[in-house]
Amino acid sequence: MFNKILIANRGEIACRVISTCRRLGIATVAVYSDADRNARHVRLADEAVHIGAAPAAESYLRADAILEAARRTGAQAIHPGYGFLSENAGFARACADAGVVFIGPPASAIDAMGDKSAAKALMQAAQVPLTPGYHGERQEPDFLRAQADAIGYPVLIKASAGGGGKGMRKVEASADFEAALASCQREAQAAFGNAHVLVEKYVERPRHIEIQVFGDSQGNVVYLFERDCSVQRRHQKVLEEAPAPGMTPERRAAMGKAATDAARAVGYVGAGTVEFIAGPDGDFYFMEMNTRLQVEHPVTELITGTDLVEWQLRVAFGEPLPRAQEQLQIHGHALEARLYAEDADRGFLPSTGTLRHLRLPQATAHVRVDAGVEQGDAITPYYDPMIAKLIVWDMDRDRALQRMQRALLDCQVVGVTTNAAFLRRLVMTDSFRHANLDTALIEREREALDIQHNAATPADWAVAAVLVAGEQGQARADASAWDIADGWRLTGPAARAVTLEHLQQQRTLRVRRMAGGWQVHDGDGLLQVQGRTHDAGYALQIGDRLHRGDSVRDGNALHVFGDVRQLRFTVHDPVADAADTSDHGGSLLAPMPGRVVTLLVAPGSTVTRGTPLLVMEAMKMEHTLQAPADGLVQGFRAKAGDQVGDGAVLVDFEAGTAS
Structure with missing residues (x-):
């Protein structure tokens, strides 16, 4: 086996490879950009080499810098992970020329499958069904x-x-x-x-089903069954599971044969995924082959009891496949959710910032967490904004789904906006719970996924008000009785006004401290709250229900991580609000850091609400900014090619002037 390998990637996949190598006694070398100098994969590896500036084109896509790092450290092999150079045939050839093993398929196979048009022709010759x-x-x-x-x-x-x-x-x-x-x-x-x-x-009501294949240098090829990746938005996977619900043994065998035929047609070695579009009539069509490990590979590992990264290392070293086809069996059901730093309720815009608070589910025999970040790390605009992958396993889909619901609720993130609440709503939709799957599921369940389904109840407002009132009354440990701002007075306890905002609804609640608890008046009625709060948590009885959980204050934001939901409140301070005179008026602001791609209208144009005004690119995806109302585009503050920061003024816009 290899003595030392270099990992030409970052984030959770780099951490994942390091973990497997450590178990096998293989030394690891991490590479990093300026933005990743203190990243988790750098801290975990045995050695680390700086390879360039933050943009991927100046670091993780620099084959020369990566090969030089391998030469300097004496690495025998390079694991490319996924993304970046993982499917770059030129890089695979450069590794071979440098005498370093590329842990992936031959360059010829990457070439054959890397161009979708050429791959379709090759698959047609191999009699693999095509769209x-x-x-x-x-x-x-x-x-x-x-x-x-x-x-x-x-x-x-x-x-x-x-x-x-x-x-x-x-x-x-x-x-x-x-x-x-x-x-x-x-x-x-x-x-x-x-x-x-x-x-x-475009196949109507399609399911996206992919087959995990593996080949070795002795000519053996197997498939490790299928994954259903139908739950997508903008053709990007959101939830994955294995095996695919409703898959018959006959259809599984047919798709497995088509996938291994595709792999054999290009002399495939290593881990690969053959992706198919499956129609409701049972037909399936070859879509593409990913000549690398997939992000969602853990669900396959959990149902087959394998470590696919270890398989990659052994096959790249020249060993035969660890198991033959007849030795592979499906055991139980696994689900994976991708926890991203993105705002699902604002068109899935990426979110950047420092992870000031991060708590992920505890790893168990049923729950696995693959993370590339830790508390204190930054989510930057340079790379994919994934925080972690949550993977759960149980004996059947229903029980695995229950574990996923709990795992998502156990995620606590402060510092960036995440899709955690969206994912919790998603796994609880009727379509997903009953495995009514296709790539339009998110669009079909739009009403059930609306953020208003996560709106605070009167009890939630009361919990938040008590938490804010409690923190206002706290004093230093060495403070005198006169320094405690809890509203105590000789004539009886005072009521403290707490103004909160949640989902654009603002309320002022009056909180009065009583023996053993609080009285909270929300304008509609009086709630009796019993229990206690502590440093970062609470256990409060309201009516016949005990509310318990954690809370984190981040500036004027109060994050309440409850036992059945997570909520974010904005705490309004009347004095601070009055002093805040900043106002962008009729300006359109950048919703994220990124690059302006193109301006779509001319200055002076009269537009209607929803008219596309400009296109931005962030994290390799395009986002179109639209007119917020009927009005006049007075001018642009940025031009095509400009890099802009989050909140930068992009358009001077005057509403209400459209003809």
Whole structure:
């Protein structure tokens, strides 16, 4: 086995590889950019080498710097993780030329599957079922639109290189094709350096099912069953599970055969995933092959009792596959949720900042947490904003789902906005609970996923008010009785006014300290609250229910992590609010740090509400900013190509002047 390997990646996958190597007694070398100087994977590795500036193009995508780091440290092999250089055939060849083992498939296999158009032709020759579409070289917009018209709408435009939902759009009508194509090509060029796209028929009510394959240098190829990755937004996976609900043994065998045929057709070695679109009629079509380990690989590991990273290392070292096909069996059910720093209620905009408070579920035999960050680390605009992957396992899907609900509730994050509340609502929708799965599930369940379903109850408002009143009354340990600001007076306890805001609703509650608890008047009635609060938590009885949990104060934000829900309140201080005179008036602000891609209207244009004004790129995804109302675009504060910060003024906008 290898003595030392270098991990050409970051985040949770780098930490994951380090963990497996440590178990096998293999020394590890981490690489890092300026932004990752103090990152968790750097702290965990045996050695670490700086490879460049924060942007990926100046660090993690620099093959020369990574190979030089391997040479300097004496690493025998390089694990590319996923993303960055993991599917770069040129990098695989450069490793071979440098005498370093690339822990992945041969460069020829990456070449064959890296271009979706060429891969389709190869799969057609191997008799793997294909989705109807145009996979050729011509890229003129008029020609591609004519192909889409002939295929019939809806169609799917997608980047020929890369994956991860980038450079992909569903198009409903011919009139929308040109704008969608231009956006796809820009995104593909930015993410993969290749603007080439293909056009395919969009399968209605499709499920996204992928097969995990593995090959060795002796010619053996196996499949480790399937994962259902249908729950997506903007073609990016949100929840994954294994095995796929409702999969029959016959269909599993057919898809497994198609996947291994695809792998054999390109002489595949190592871990790979063959992705299929499956229709409601039982048909399935080859979509693409990812020539690397997938983000969602842990669900396969949990149902098969394998460590796929260890398999990668052993196969790259020249050993045969640890198990034959007949030795692989499915045991139980596993689910994975991706915890991201993003605002699901504002179009999934990325969120950046420092993780001032981070508590993730306790790892057990049923719960696994793959994280690349710790409390105090920063989520930057340079890389994918994943905080952690939550993976749960149990004997059947229903019990695994219950464990996932609990694991999501156990996540506490302060410092960035996360999708945790959205994920909790998602796993509780009727469609997901009853395994009514397809790639439109999130859109179909839009009403159930509305943030208002997470609105605070009167008891929640009372808990928050008591917590704020309690912190106002706290004093230093060495303070005198006269320094305690708890409202005590000779004539009886005073009522303290607490003004809170939640989901754009503001309330002022009056909290009166009583023996053994509090009285809270919320304007509609009086609530009796019994119990106690402590440094970061509470146990409060309201009516017939005990509310317990933790709380974290972060500036004017109060995060209440309860036993059945998590809520964020803004605490209003009348004095501070009166002193805050900042006002951006009619300005449109950047919702995140990023780069301005293009301006879509001219200064002086009169627009209606919802008109696209400009396109920003953040974390390799495009986001379109729209007019908030009918009005006049007076001018832009930034031009195409400018880097802007979160909250920067982008557009001077005057509402109410549209004709």
